[in-house]
Amino acid sequence: MSPSSASAAARDIVSAEARERELALLAELERKVLWLASWTIHNANHIRGNEDGLKVGGHQASSASLATVMTALYFSILEPQDRVAVKPHASPIFHAIQYLLGNQSRDQLERFRGFGGAQSYPSRTKDQDDVDFSTGSVGLGAAITIMGSLARDYLKAKPWAKGLQPGRMVALVGDAELDEGNVYEALLEGWKHGLKDCWWVVDYNRQSLDAVASDRLFEKVEHLFLNMGWEVVTLKYGRLLTEAFRQPGGEALRQWIDSCPNSIYSALTYEGAAGWRRQLEADIGGERGVPELLARYDDAGLARLMTNLGGHDLGLLLDAFRAAGRDRPVCFIAYTVKGHGLPFAGHKDNHAGLMTPAQMEQFRSENRVRPGHEWDPFEGLEGSMAELERFLAGVPFRSTATRRHHPPALPVPEDFPCPKGQTMSTQEGFGKILNELAAGSSELAARIVTTSPDVTVSTNLGPWVNRRGRFSFAAQEDPFQLRRLTSPQKWGGGPEGQHIELGIAENNLFLMLGALGLTHSLMDQRLLPIGTLYDPFIQRGLDALNYACYQDARFLLVATPSGITLAPEGGAHQSIATPLIGIAQDGIAAFEPAYVDELAAIMKWGFAYMQRDKQAKSQAWEREAWVREETGGSVYLRLSTRPLAQPGRELDGDITEGIIQGGYWMRPPAPGCRLAVCYMGAVAEEAQRAAGLLAEDIPDIAVLAVTSADRLCAGWHAAEKKRQLHAVDENEATIPDSYVERLLAPLARDAALVTVLDGHPAALSWLGGVRGHRVQALGVEHFGQTGTIGDLYRYYRIDEKAIVEASLAALGRKSARARDYIAKL
Template sequence: MDTSRKADLKAIEQKLLWLACWTVHNANHLREKTDGMKVGGHQASCASMVSIMTALYFHILRPEDRVAVKPHASPVFHAMQYLAGNQTREKLEAFRAYGGAQSYPSRTKDIDDVDFSTGSVGLGVAITAFASMIQDYLKAKPFAADRPDGRMIALVGDAELDEGNVYEALQEGWKHDLRNTWWIIDYNRQSLDGVVREGLAGRIEAIFGAFGWDVVRIKYGALQRAAFTEPGGEALRDWIDTCPNALYSALSFQGGAAWRKRLLDDIGDQGAVTRLIESRSDDELQELMSNLGGHCLETLADTFAEQARHDRPVAFVAYTIKGWNTPLAGHKDNHAGLMTPAQMEAFRIQMGVREGHEWDPAEGLDLDAGTLSRLVAETPFFAAGRRHHQAAPVATPGPVLLDDRTLSTQAGFGKILDQLAKSDHPLADRILTTSPDVTVSTNLGPFVNRRGLFARDMLADTFRDQRIPSAQKWAFSPTGQHIELGIAEMNLFLLLGAAGLSHSLFGERLIPVGTLYDPFISRGLDALNYACYQDARFMVVATPSGVTLAPEGGAHQSVATPLIGMSQDGLAAFEPAWLDELSVLMDWSFDYLQRDGDSDPDERTWLRDETGGSVYLRLSTRSLEQPARREDDAFRQGVIDGAYWLREPGPNCELVIAYQGAVAPEAIEAAGRIGTDRRDIGVLAVTSADRLNAGWHAAMRMRKRGHRGARSHIERLLGGLPAHCTLITVLDGHPATLAWLGGVAGHRTAALGVEHFGQTGTVADLYHHYGIDTDAIVAAASEIAPGRPVRLVNPI
């Protein structure tokens, strides 16, 4: 690196450090507070990352590269984007306030050029590996434009490596021959509550090496390496290498005089090393001992450039000091610590920033504002402007309707996908399926047999080549459309998240479809939430579900997942009972995944469907006898909106049974039995408690804002019922999923469902045990509206 370039990078490094620290200081000490709460921020974590981010963004990266920034380095990221013109002073001044720059980089909440949201530690690290896999997947597809490969880069806190999902991702990357991935570890050896264990760097190297990564230590800066060549330098190097983490941090906080005393006490009786130490002032000694590799722009730039010559995955262990070049440097309590006003004042003077000019981009630098702006604008990474791509939507073929008279929704899902796989419709080419080792048992097998498994290189199906009969024709090739994962639900949702961002990251549209067993949504819930927070678009098909998976017992039966579907933002949850409902929902979902319209609500439902989102289908293994096929527009719209009348109530209706999912036969049979004793009974088929509930709350909000005529879909469905009418709700899931229906128009309600872990048995046994069978529904009708006899065939 030439002297001029190094000086430019040093100026940017200084400015990023100042702006990051000032942004946090302004939020905590200067901005008016009304609640007395600490705003927070991470000045020390920013300081340890500023050199790494300067060398990366302003020297190495290209527009096609994508970066997941360590959450606690968010102020550095926002400061960098501010210099690039992608962030505003107003939002920096409002950091961690309403409408301001976010606490952690966010694709959906921030205005700057965020590649991956971060915040839940570990997830931003791992998703880069899956983004690299998706980049390779697209590169092999004929519909994708030829683009240069980008590197998928994660800036990782060393304590972040405690997260288990990081290692799950490492193993999956090894299976799929991962490439073009860099993880740059901020090895400051401090965590939230203390100092990390000795020898962690060696463990990191061993683990990454075992999975085929190159591991590069960036331990010594140029000043240190030069000192090591002086007489006595080897002794200094040996002392640094054996110095405990806690001691190095403590001496960094205490400064040059403390370094001098400790070094002289430990190794100063050797003449050469004594002269090396004594030849430097306290300030120079502090600078030397702080010149770790992760703070040396020259070392960082040269190391990154060397590794950029190949596409193997690389883990960089960059030694840093938490709080580098600030008054917080090295202190064990600095993670959430803040510079006091007095410390910030001294820091301002140290940085050459005049009072009142704290936000000026070039303040305190030897560069003028125009030169700095030009320097940033000419940096390759920023020269292309914002790097979020767009991709045209792919039309859907319309519902794929099935003729089966008896079938489960899980099997129907597989047959619908198989029909699409057989077609030459363009949408079929964009479908990417994936599953954590349950491909066959979730009925993805037929699609995979037709479309194949993906790998960058051909891998034959040995069983087929050896003429051993098998239902699975599992050959791997670049044309394949299924990515098979190991048993790790976190990896499933991270892959769905990466694939669901392909239109924005890589400019190519994919329709990701992932399957898993319904109860194990909970096991991957953090990654699911993370994918939705980024506005990734995918379909997750969870099956089998509920206690209906009777012989499997409580370990494989799900209870709470309908409530997860209702509460998860960015995810439209459905639980169809019938095949024609499933056909309509899958076709609608393929379109919904691709929408990117405005957020104005549809005044019919008050749902913001034009913005699009992801979809969760909760399916069942229970085969049901199917009703006559329904293809009218009203039926299809009701299925999409969340409910329709299977049996419309009369004007004097006394009872409505509202069901969702596989308990449909019990609800219908109960209605028939109760109907001989109650007038005008209604049966409401609920396909999405989630959309009904969301629309109801949205309509109530709109009425508060002056839209007095706002009515949701469920309000229109229930609005004509007499006040004395009672509701019975039932599903194979938590009863709270539908219990709220009674609050829509004030009807008395009995909510039936499952509240406890399941056990083994037949479907009839378990439905009876948990009170969701026909007799339970009939009994509930008698209890909630006494005074009229009700026939019980098998009283509980």
């Protein structure tokens, strides 16, 4: 043997020894991870006090099926810049791994599923151990990794993001999550955009909450991914089974496993060795070589062999992960056993099952854990603590101090665009504002990225796209422009483009906004995402919108057109409940301006609000502040296609402040005023005309322009909470009134409010509770229909006649004089 050959052979020996030692250490860590996860759940259910008597839960079986996969990923494969969406029910495994890596505390584990403790499902805003993507609503965590990968691709194409590190987007997916429709919407969108560098690891344990999965489901799953351009790596058999298949009788064993129904396989897994041996002898015991093959294994060995699936073989997993390329997405279908390593492994009812105290004591004995040492990181493990500590210190995933970034905020131009015109809709004004930003060269404009589910033109994004272009990796010419065919849309594409066009799937829009709105934290590159859609179809993607907000993603959502004001389109395209969604949805500030100058002021403020970043956010309830004012959030604009005569004014500081806070007096009240008409959005003209008619008899009538019921309501509730908290302390300073309380203060105590909007009346009727005023609430409570604006406003009673009638009723005016008012209309 030549010296060079001898050297290579020596390296191979060292490499093989290092691999075997790595596998041994990983096997020990896997055992510890499963113990810690199981003990964390047990502690929460059987040891910690339970004052309300409710089952705490924690999904010991669903966690256990991913213990091997997550051990391989977090302790060997993942880099710090990789981002992972962990299957919701694997939360305890995730927390246990982070505990061993030093990112989680014992206190948090002991308070798992308790107030202030580790969360039931991974949460990037509530957990302390650096969750990348919150999960909980199944299917969404998987899908957002597709959008996250596309967001990273977008950034890679930008010259100002040269420092961006490559990284994989990884989803750990429960097989039952593949029943969710949003998964396939996202897969199709990923295919359209040439998805790369995305991994999905499917925990194929073939069990859901209520049932065992359909047989041969994996074949359908595999073909779906292949059709979407994914590489599919099926990890079905571990090394023990693979070796057994090579023996005489092994092929018969393989064929038996491949044809065994999932329900039978699960039952036998739970039954154990005696069941396996009895079934195999009955079914294939007459096949050549099978009796001898089965005789080689004692009962424990046979049970271990028959559950040696690919998702529980560390060496197989490491080889598969390391061999995967990065030029296209990869789906690993990892066969696993639900509850692997636990006494109820394979039982069809184990989804929410818990080990009994007796079973836990047996599990403790198997793991060599002494009482009182349950939380010790290295208790019961083989090998030296020093070696384990060295190994953990060298884990690639742990190689940076922080994985959360806080890039500086982008300046918002002082000369923010405010389009001028005598008559304009807020939707038109939105398009003109973006068009003016696109024509400039501000850093803010460079970081704006727009996206829309096939309604780009009809939501007035067209001018922006004409100037800034569609995003694609390869340059794409517009055939209409090349052939000089008339079209107002000049939509070529290329890496410099700043618009991502999506198909008609609102879930994908909100997931894309969620991913784009997290790039500042996940990738250290700030984007200002703007998404547009039709207002009624917020409800089609509401789960994904809530999910994006729960992540604390930052984006501007422009929903237009809205309400029954979209008259000829009919009820299917008319929104009623969205103002209430705007009020109720956490993480997003909702506005409904009537005029374009209001819209411009809100957008200018909104771009700064989206970038607020209070880094040291408390996990506890913030008692002393209106939380969102400090931490920022996303912004929702409910816009209209109805052109309104513009006020033609220059906004002063007070009006601008009022617009941002949620409202201002269009017609200020005199002291002691007894009637105020409060409107929001497209019904501005009806409200003001009605007030003009009433002013002949009620000269002190006031008109309140509400720009954000959400902001007014949130500020009021914040002030109320402060007063409640300080009510028992006589030494505390007086809590100042909220903005809406100050706004309504000039009205007489017995004054009446008439509220009106093109939406559900409850969105404004609460104003009466602020200072105890009587309210007549006008709005839309039933599905819309086709017609003219006049037809529909009259029918649904939000026209000026209805406002006058409500005003007179509020004041108790039942007279000939009242009839005269109505006659004028």
